[in-house]
Amino acid sequence: MPAHPTLYLKRNLFQKYGHYALNLGTAADYDLILRFFYTHKVKAQYLPLLMVKMRMGGVSNKSYKSLYHAFINDYKALINNQLPNPLLILLLKKLSKIKQFFN
Known part of the structure; x- marks a missing residue:
């Protein structure tokens, strides 16, 4: 992933397969990735470069409540994409x- x-x-991928499901909150990107790569089998190109260093924190894991909501929305994204x-x-x-x- x-x-x-x-x-x-x-852009044509969004036009063909849809946009972010904003009702899924922090899982909107997860849903989009599942829909494009798993449901519709979009081909990807891997670049072996360090482009972004992600850090801990953020909206989805700032509290137990946000972790719970992220879990529920991730589950909905998985269900939506069967x-x-x-x-x-x-x-x-x-x-x-x-x-x-x-780390």
Whole structure:
């Protein structure tokens, strides 16, 4: 899954597959990435460059309440894009972020 600040997309993809689902709050970018790359199988080009250094903090993880809302909205994004086993995917997503606390 690409980090959202490093993702560059062509305008025609938005016209063809839709825009950000703003009703999903902080998961709007997650939904867009799932829709483009998993649902519609858009091809991507990987650039092995360090372009952005993401840091801890932000709207989605500033409090327990915001973590809960982020979890719910991520779940909705997975359901909207019909990915199998959404709870397992979310668990693995959260587990993959643990290493951020030790860097």
